[in-house]
Amino acid sequence: MAEKSEKDLLLYHLDRKIKKAIESYRLIENGDRILIGLSGGKDSIALVELLGKRMKIFSPRFTAIAVHIRMKNISYKSDTSYLKKHCEQSDIPFLEYTTEFDPENDKRKSPCFLCSWYRRKAMFSIAKEQQCNKIALGHHQDDIIQTLLMNMAFQGSFGTMPPRLSMSKFKMTLIRPLCLIEEKDLLRLSQLSGYVKQEKVCPYEKSSNRTEMKEVLRNLEKISPQVRNHIWNSMTHIQPEYLPGFIEPDPSKIKTDS
Numbered sequence: 486m487a488e489k490s491e492k493d494l495l496l497y498h499l500d501r502k503i504k505k506a507i508e509s510y511r512l513i514e515n516g517d518r519i520l521i522g523l524s525g526g527k528d529s530i531a532l533v534e535l536l537g538k539r540m541k542i543f544s545p546r547f548t549a550i551a552v553h554i555r556m557k558n559i560s561y562k563s564d565t566s567y568l569k570k571h572c573e574q575s576d577i578p579f580l581e582y583t584t585e586f587d588p589e590n591d592k593r594k595s596p597c598f599l600c601s602w603y604r605r606k607a608m609f610s611i612a613k614e615q616q617c618n619k620i621a622l623g624h625h626q627d628d629i630i631q632t633l634l635m636n637m638a639f640q641g642s643f644g645t646m647p648p649r650l651s652m653s654k655f656k657m658t659l660i661r662p663l664c665l666i667e668e669k670d671l672l673r674l675s676q677l678s679g680y681v682k683q684e685k686v687c688p689y690e691k692s693s694n695r696t697e698m699k700e701v702l703r704n705l706e707k708i709s710p711q712v713r714n715h716i717w718n719s720m721t722h723i724q725p726e727y728l729p730g731f732i733e734p735d736p737s738k739i740k741t742d743s
């Protein structure tokens with residue numbers, strides 16, 4: 486029997502992680518129609534390939550389409566013919582959508598905030614138009630942990646981008662099927678598959694808190710290789726009695742049955 490290549494082994498490992506995420510967080514169910522946000526970065530390119538493979542498995546039965554949103558006022562050099570071809574290889578229809586925002590119009594909000602707000606708005610309306618009930622984004626485990634650390638360090642809150650977010654007002658659910666996957670594995674997949682990196686020429690892009698938090702996570706992993714699993718598990722092992730704000734009940738006020 487022929488030996489499996491590094492790419493086959495990696496794809497197998499990534500598929501196990503996606504399967505685990507789908508089952509643990511109820512990300513995909515029979516009958517779902519999913520809109521995949523395809524920015525052209527390595528993560529969403531991988532998401533198309535990995536969900537394309539999952540789509541061909543008997544259960545859960547779902548369909549998917551992908552959309553690339555172009556901001557008219559930002560000179561992204563995305564090669565949409567490449568993205569279309571990539572989607573077609575996975576039997577996923579590809580859509581392109583153009584929208585824009587005026588950063589001068591709302592000076593109180595940063596261009597990055599406005600860009601992502603308008604992109605999100607476009608994604609919701611396309612999902613509705615295409616009768617999708619879910620939107621899949623390419624955030625991976627590193628993104629989710631970095632966001633948790635950023636919220637703690639810069640916002641004073643404990644929360645992050647969850648694997649599944651049900652938005653009942655919009656009758657839409659956001660899912661992050663790569664939530665258990667490490668960025669380094671997606672980087673390797675992109676090298677082994679020869680994904681063509683889409684050039685992002687954003688005039689507003691600068692070093693962000695996220696870039697610094699990436700470094701913090703890297704340093705923590707040097708101290709303890711298991712740190713990412715521990716941080717991930719800490720999000721479901723909350724011990725309220727060992728946190729400020731937990732007030733022990735007054736025994737004299739506890740009612741007994743007798």
Ligand SMILES: Nc1ncnc2c1ncn2[C@@H]1O[C@H](COP(=O)(O)OP(=O)(O)OP(=O)(O)O)[C@@H](O)[C@H]1O
Pocket residue numbers: 521522523524525526527528529530552553554555604621622623624
């Ligand atoms: N222009 C876009 N069109 C469609 N979906 C997008 C676009 N930009 C971002 N997304 C979605 O949002 C997710 C997170 O966006 P973010 O900007 O953090 O990623 P990215 O750096 O563009 O690249 P990647 O695709 O590698 O995540 C993407 O993975 C993708 O699913």
